[in-house]
Amino acid sequence: MTLDKIYQNRNLVALYDALNPAGADTAFYEKMAQDADSVLDIGCGTGLLTARLAQLGKDVTGVDPATEMLAIARQRPAGARVNWHQGDAGSLSLGRKFDLVIMTGHVFQVFQSDQDALAALTTAFHHLAPGGKLVFESRNPEIRGWQDWIPEKTRKTVTVADIGDVTIEHDLQSVAGEYVSFETRHYFPGKAKPNVLTSHSTLRFMDRDTIANLLATAGFDTVTWRGTWQGDPAQDDSPELIAIAVRA
Template identity: 65%
Template structure:
């Protein structure tokens, strides 16, 4: 087993899109980008949203550290209109600023401490035009969603072209402070053992995230609790941050 193997294994990357199709979150970010001419997608993955933004005629850059994810992204319709880079926000070579920066698919939660989180947020601030916005989401820790990450509650079977039926399940391993570690097992037809990936996510509170954002200079910060735009509450599943770089 390797850490976050799903982002490196070609079969698991192909499975990723089947398990994560366009949904309400995709539509939300497309709405948020309506007035933006230039967009940076940090942790763009297989580029589903990134390519959709390029289709709208925007100047779009997508960054991801996983070569296999970017290989899929480049082959998407309108993928040839995106500036793809392998790496992180800190390592990317960018020569201009953006109207909008997004981090989708709970990318924010892969930064496991304040130092890593602050580095990414500070880089995003530097890459935004005055008045530009950073938008991302993080699961609400007050709802403890990891308690449902058991094989019985998460098991699903999907069809993968040229492969057949693949069963996927999550299995919570441990919770230490604000970090949650789990395994994802993938059962491919004809294989004796599953392909297993490991992931660790950080569950920060709204107050903790806001302190990091304000510490990097963002203001104001608007909080939403769902993809329809309702305000964030203690009972919402998502904490969606809309953080602005001041105009002056």
């Protein structure tokens, strides 16, 4: 799996927290972790949730393939309490079990093939103790949310320390079956005109049946579905497909 530019460029990574602050999804995952002593966060990114769980007294391991993301994660309050590990979800082998495995921030959608998605789910399964849970989310393709990924509807400006005001906008490029490709333009302050950095991304929008089949193949036989961060059951018009899968 090739990392998007946004996860590798230091200036783009610096924007990540400003664009993705703690919200209802953070509260949802904190609630899911209440009864877990140990947590594995696959695709932990800059570690916002990972470090928060460590502050709550959990034994937490955060895994991400991006060096720049982990550099920020390690500097967080409580970052020293987290076991940070640079690695890929498909080949991870930590030699221990966890009560809870999470994949947040729609990271599951970056896996472009069944092979990559199944490898990540199988990794999660093998790192779970019996009775442990895997929790992750994917945007519901029935909503067709990508239709709003155009500059006029996505443009926003955030203020970043040591950088200044940065304007970001998404621009939908193509939709091919499950695959949605888009361009993100970042306008950084410049002396004469903004310095523009552009990243290109493709996300896979799997339906619930496809995800359920992959979970079953990975070994999970019990899955509960939620459709919102408030915990409502998943419906056809739910914005999210949140899977709570249990290792028997």
